[in-house]
Amino acid sequence: MSPNNGKNDHQPENRAAPARRRGQVELRGEQAKTVQSDQYLLDSMEETPFTKTDPWRVLRIQSEFVEGFGTLSELGPAISVFGSARTPRDSPYYAMGEEVGRLLVEAGYAVITGGGPGAMEAANKGACQAGGVSVGLGIELPFEQGMNEWVDLGINFRYFFARKTMFVKYAQGFIVLPGGFGTLDELFEAMTLVQTQKVTSFPIVLIGSEFWGPLWHWVRETLLANGMISEKDLSLVHLVDEPSDAVRAVLADTAGHTGP
Numbered sequence: 001m002s003p004n005n006g007k008n009d010h011q012p013e014n015r016a017a018p019a020r021r022r023g024q025v026e027l028r029g030e031q032a033k034t035v036q037s038d039q040y041l042l043d044s045m046e047e048t049p050f051t052k053t054d055p056w057r058v059l060r061i062q063s064e065f066v067e068g069f070g071t072l073s074e075l076g077p078a079i080s081v082f083g084s085a086r087t088p089r090d091s092p093y094y095a096m097g098e099e100v101g102r103l104l105v106e107a108g109y110a111v112i113t114g115g116g117p118g119a120m121e122a123a124n125k126g127a128c129q130a131g132g133v134s135v136g137l138g139i140e141l142p143f144e145q146g147m148n149e150w151v152d153l154g155i156n157f158r159y160f161f162a163r164k165t166m167f168v169k170y171a172q173g174f175i176v177l178p179g180g181f182g183t184l185d186e187l188f189e190a191m192t193l194v195q196t197q198k199v200t201s202f203p204i205v206l207i208g209s210e211f212w213g214p215l216w217h218w219v220r221e222t223l224l225a226n227g228m229i230s231e232k233d234l235s236l237v238h239l240v241d242e243p244s245d246a247v248r249a250v251l252a253d254t255a256g257h258t259g260p
């Protein structure tokens with residue numbers, strides 16, 4: 001029997017009032033026959049995947065923001081360092097990551113990375129060995145890897161978008177080492193936030209002109225040439241080769257940034 005006592009759900013006279021209300025949501029017809037949230041909650045139905053429903057996910061998402069904001073709010077000045085999870089330890093880019101981490105700490109900044117291997121590990125290692133605050137914002141992935149051993153303050157996230165908010169909100173700038181899709185995602189998100197003035201005074205520095213040069217050439221020759229970006233958007237990013245130049249460039253532009 002349906003919640004409206006067997007009346008035909010499709011007749012107009014039976015559709016004036018909602019058969020059931022669920023907070024802001026009104027339900028009629030077949031939709032009204034679904035189990036209520038509190039039934040899910042109170043019935044111990046093992047097979048009911050309540051924790052896989054979207055409303056439940058909202059709470060988990062919220063808890064990631066609460067945990068991240070709570071843990072990082074007293075971090076002090078920090079720079080987020082990005083780069084490939086696959087950079088081998090004997091790569092020159094790994095050595096650059098270590099140096100960037102060390103120089104940032106010597107300049108009085110905490111270092112925030114994705115907490116993973118490769119370039120992230122390198123920057124955390126440099127920061128940790130220099131005696132600074134080494135932060136890792138880990139991401140839960142199907143292939144579990146865990147936080148690299150040089151992270152002193154680690155937070156694990158399930159959602160990329162919650163984690164990405166932390167990288168911007170608690171840093172005064174980005175330094176980006178060579179990387180793949182993940183690094184490009186973080187780079188282009190930061191560029192978009194600055195371009196659209198969602199963040200102000202937020203320097204973005206790329207290290208490695210041989211690696212980034214072709215991308216930057218395409219940005220200029222294709223995006224700019226086709227009017228997809230403006231000339232001033234090109235100035236959002238600095239391109240350097242040395243860790244010391246990267247740190248100098250990022251710190252020169254940080255004044256005044258207070259987060260999104």
Ligand SMILES: C/C(=C\CNc1ncnc2c1ncn2[C@@H]1O[C@H](COP(=O)(O)O)[C@@H](O)[C@H]1O)CO
Binds near residue numbers: 082083085113139141
């Ligand atoms: C794919 C591999 C390891 C994945 N582990 C990661 N741990 C933490 N953060 C990660 C991981 N993979 C990607 N990220 C984020 O994206 C950026 C690196 O991605 P890329 O595609 O390697 O450039 C990095 O800055 C992280 O924030 C090992 O094979």
